[in-house]
Amino acid sequence: MNDNDIAASLAAPVEPDALARLRDRLAADAEAQDLVDIAYTTVDSPVGPLLLAATGRGLLRVAFAREDHDRVLDTLAERVSPRVLRAPRRLDRAARELDEYFAHRRTAFDLDLDLSLSQGFRQLVQRHLPDIGYGTTRSYREVAELVGNPKAVRAVGTACATNPLPVVVPCHRVVRADGGLGGYIGGTEAKTALLDLEAA
Template sequence: MTAAEAATLDALRSRLADRAEAEGVLDVAWRTVDSPVGPLLLAATEAGLVRVAFDVEGHEAVLDRLAVAVSPRVLRAPARLDRVAAELDEYFAGRRRTFDVTLDRRLSTGFQRTVLTHLREIPYGETASYGAVALAAGSPRAVRAVGTACATNPLPLVVPCHRVVRSDGTAGRYRGGEAAKALLIALEAHS
């Protein structure tokens, strides 16, 4: 594909996204952004940010799951996600400690939603153990369930599951990979 053909295709996609938004038929808008932890997929409904996905999750697979779980009307429409992209840039530059974007929490239910609500209470630059999060969520014996809730967090980074560590202080696993979790913890510790 030539540069001119690529530019024409991008212009057509942009017009399609603008028209779908104007006609109210854009249920899930998505875009990708580069970050220190690799390319991130961002997806939003009219209600708010619904998904942040790491490259290791397979962006196409994530979009397919969104089409099933939310709506088949999924379209690359970056403008809806400009604010999220800007806040992520600020976060990675060390200029943002919390995110101020509206969240669509429909992909989280039950105990998982309770856990994810408590994760935003862990201060920037600090960590909490899975046990401490279980206690805060009202189920002190549900340590493994907290781990599962963090592992399936549809909004990593924005809902900071990377701040949850094992009781011995080691990082533990992470949806974006152990290297990504270590980088995020180090980034926050040095800001």
């Protein structure tokens, strides 16, 4: 085969199904050889496409489209490991539980979580957020009291704003003392949608 033949074969259109099969095979091979530190996929949801990323320890990141999925993956490659690969199979359970949540068939997630993107007080707050029951809300002050530091209201707000696992770790259930929504990594529309979903 000469250079022209090689160039022609590389320029030939490839069937999308063939590309998908090749991508799946490469992902499976990489997983089998333990070459993937962070697996990711995207799933559709009523609050827009969500990026899911996981390490071997558990779900590491849930990101809204407004966070720019490519930027999130770049950050994970810098902070955790450059061995990042689209490998949806590792995230099947998380995707299924999210589907069940959005379909009103799940009120709590039962997933292994990798909380290594947060440390100290932020991680402490994020560990306690699932204690806020489905369909209920707590104020930032009440969460501060829940974690044993009633004066740390502002720090609770920061912990919620930097929560790497929104929806699954329900920071959307934390609101201002006056009933106002407060900020949300997915935007106020997404926060409202999640609270409305749980109130239905």
